[in-house]
Amino acid sequence: QLQLQESGPGLVKPSETLSLTCTVSDGSISSDYYYGGWIRQSPGKGLEWIGSIHYGGTTFYNPSLKSRVTISVDTPKKYLSLKLSSVTAADTAVYYCARHFGRREGPVDYWGQGTLVTVSS
Amino acid sequence: DIQMTQSPSSLSASVGDRVTITCRASQNIDSHLSWYQQKPGQAPKLLIYTTSSLQSGVPSRFSGSGSGPDFTLTISSLRPEDFATYYCQQSYSTPPTFGQGTKVEIK
Numbered sequence: 001q002l003q004l005q006e007s008g009p010g011l012v013k014p015s016e017t018l019s020l021t022c023t024v025s026d027g028s029i030s031s032d033y034y035y036g037g038w039i040r041q042s043p044g045k046g047l048e049w050i051g052s053i054h055y056g057g058t059t060f061y062n063p064s065l066k067s068r069v070t071i072s073v074d075t076p077k078k079y080l081s082l083k084l085s086s087v088t089a090a091d092t093a094v095y096y097c098a099r100h101f102g103r104r105e106g107p108v109d110y111w112g113q114g115t116l117v118t119v120s121s
Numbered sequence: 122d123i124q125m126t127q128s129p130s131s132l133s134a135s136v137g138d139r140v141t142i143t144c145r146a147s148q149n150i151d152s153h154l155s156w157y158q159q160k161p162g163q164a165p166k167l168l169i170y171t172t173s174s175l176q177s178g179v180p181s182r183f184s185g186s187g188s189g190p191d192f193t194l195t196i197s198s199l200r201p202e203d204f205a206t207y208y209c210q211q212s213y214s215t216p217p218t219f220g221q222g223t224k225v226e227i228k
Contacts, residue, residue: 046221048219049216096164106153106170106212107210107212108165
């Protein structure tokens with residue numbers, strides 16, 4: 001069954017760019033029915049949707065983060081990536097890679113294990 | 122953004138109890154409501170989607186119901202492995218939003 005695995009630095013300095021990669025294995029997000037996405041979770045804000053991407057490359061972002069977020073997909077190589085610029089302590093969270101089904105903001109049937117990213121100098 | 126409000130925030134229950142968690146949407150979301158279970162240190166797990174559809178592999182003691190704006194997750198007979206935090210999520214409009222969570226603890 002599908003597996004999603006996040007990777008990237010666990011510590012990012014304020015004002016810098018957070019970059020994470022999600023490796024997709026034993027399955028695919030390359031279908032009109034699925035969207036790759038990123039969701040984060042912090043004690044203060046709970047679960048927060050960052051955005052999603054269709055395998056063809058169309059992206060959808062949370063308006064609250066849109067000016068700082070870039071999500072991309074490399075379908076043949078099965079990678080999903082997230083870049084969040086100008087980070088502050090408020091961006092400290094566990095970041096999850098996810099697969100939505102049905103709609104770009106649809107239910108998430110697969111989640112990565114999550115990776116903690118701390119923003120601190 | 123559509124606000125999702127869960128109640129209660131936490132509850133204490135015993136094995137075998139029937140448990141009900143409610144989620145209220147601030148706007149119409151039709152039937153685009155999902156429920157997740159999350160245990161400490163783990164990612165959320167999808168239980169129910171489209172209000173009442175049981176995700177593959179999820180035990181039948183979990184069920185969902187409701188219509189806008191109020192939705193319900195019911196666990197018919199609580200088992201030890203069900204002690205966790207539960208979240209609702211609307212997938213009607215962008216951005217999808219989650220409830221604040223309901224923690225189910227052992228009485």
